[in-house]
Amino acid sequence: MHFDTAPVRFGDRQVRYWQIGTLDLWVRRAGQREWWVAYQHVADREEALVQAAEPPGEPAGLDWRRYAVSAAGATLSLRPQMPDRPLVVRPEAGWSLSPGSESAFYALLPCWLRLLAGDTPLTDVPTVRLSNSWFGDPVSGVLCYSLRTHARRSLEDLPPRPHRAVCTLRLRNQDDQPFEFRRVCLEVAALAIYCGRRFWTSEVSVAYLGDGAFSDLQVGQTAPAGDPAAQLVTPARQMPQANTFMSRFRAVQWLMG
Numbered sequence: 272m273h274f275d276t277a278p279v280r281f282g283d284r285q286v287r288y289w290q291i292g293t294l295d296l297w298v299r300r301a302g303q304r305e306w307w308v309a310y311q312h313v314a315d316r317e318e319a320l321v322q323a324a325e326p327p328g329e330p331a332g333l334d335w336r337r338y339a340v341s342a343a344g345a346t347l348s349l350r351p352q353m354p355d356r357p358l359v360v361r362p363e364a365g366w367s368l369s370p371g372s373e374s375a376f377y378a379l380l381p382c383w384l385r386l387l388a389g390d391t392p393l394t395d396v397p398t399v400r401l402s403n404s405w406f407g408d409p410v411s412g413v414l415c416y417s418l419r420t421h422a423r424r425s426l427e428d429l430p431p432r433p434h435r436a437v438c439t440l441r442l443r444n445q446d447d448q449p450f451e452f453r454r455v456c457l458e459v460a461a462l463a464i465y466c467g468r469r470f471w472t473s474e475v476s477v478a479y480l481g482d483g484a485f486s487d488l489q490v491g492q493t494a495p496a497g498d499p500a501a502q503l504v505t506p507a508r509q510m511p512q513a514n515t516f517m518s519r520f521r522a523v524q525w526l527m528g
Contacts, residue, residue: 272320272431273470274384276504278346279323288326289349290319291384292434294398297326297333298386303343306388309335312400320433336394344389350505351382351436351470352395353459359404359417360438365453366424368444368479375442377426377497379435380459380472381418385505398434406456415456426497436470438462439495446481460508465494467501 274291281287281300289296293316299307311330360378368374381401386393404417423429429437438457444450462472474491494501 272433272468273351273466274320274349274433275322276348276350276466278348280346282345286326287323287347288321289323290316290321292317292319292398292432293400294384294396294434296384296396297329297335298347299335300345300347301337304340306338306340306347306386306393307335308338308386308394308396309333310396312397317430317432338388338393340388340391340393342389342391344391346389348387350385350387351464351466352385352505353436353462353464353472353508354381354383354397354401354416355395355460355508357406357413357415358401358457358459359406359415359454360457361418361454362452365451368442368450368452370444370447370449373441373443374424376440377423377429378438378440379429379432380438380457380462382434382436382464382470413456431469436464436472437495437497438472439474439497441474441476443476443478443487445478448481450479461490461510463492463503463507464505465498465501466504467494467498469498470504471495471498471501473507 279287283300286297286299293312293314295311295313297309301307358380362376381399384396384398386396401416401418404415405412406415407413442452465471474495476489477485478487479485
């Protein structure tokens with residue numbers, strides 16, 4: 272279950288409307304080289320999916336933003352995009368990995384929408400409201416977004432969400448002590464997005480060595496194992512940087528106290 276990424280044709284001055292999870296989106300083709308965009312968020316509506324429909328009406332005070340483009344065109348498409356900051360992901364319950372064990376969990380990460388008029392990017396629209404969070408110590412930490420994600424040990428238990436992508440995180444505990452996993456900061460700018468039965472991100476795997484140290488970071492470069500036929504739709508915003516990922520994982524210990 273996911274929103275459609277195919278181009279949608281607009282008539283002159285036509286307005287189209289999307290509901291994608293908690294997002295209400297209006298787009299107006301205001302002329303050959305001008306587009307208007309407005310949106311708002313509605314809480315507790317994770318499963319909604321209405322695509323390129325005639326709008327039921329516009330709420331009072333809707334904030335339209337105007338975008339001029341150099342090339343005339345009548346089509347608009349939506350592409351999933353990872354947020355522009357790292358995400359602090361908190362599973363619904365803490366997990367303990369025994370020495371020598373390996374485990375995977377599946378987190379539903381919120382996508383942003385990149386609006387494209389033809390091939391021209393207009394803007395990125397968040398599909399959910401995310402809280403700001405500081406991750407790490409006061410000196411070397413980083414400003415992130417925070418969410419309590421739907422995270423499961425079993426892929427089959429994930430609820431369908433049209434505006435979220437499944438991220439597979441594989442952890443190996445190579446320490447001789449149990450590892451308590453409660454939260455992690457993911458550098459989502461380094462994750463590509465794939466489209467199959469649903470949206471997926473690149474897989475992430477990492478080994479815990481003990482004393483707050485991690486190693487052997489791997490960010491997948493192909494479709495995830497959960498849907499090997501999925502096709503790449505959005506490349507990563509930036510190339511994975513192992514040292515950055517490692518610093519974020521080390522900060523997990525600081526957060527645990």
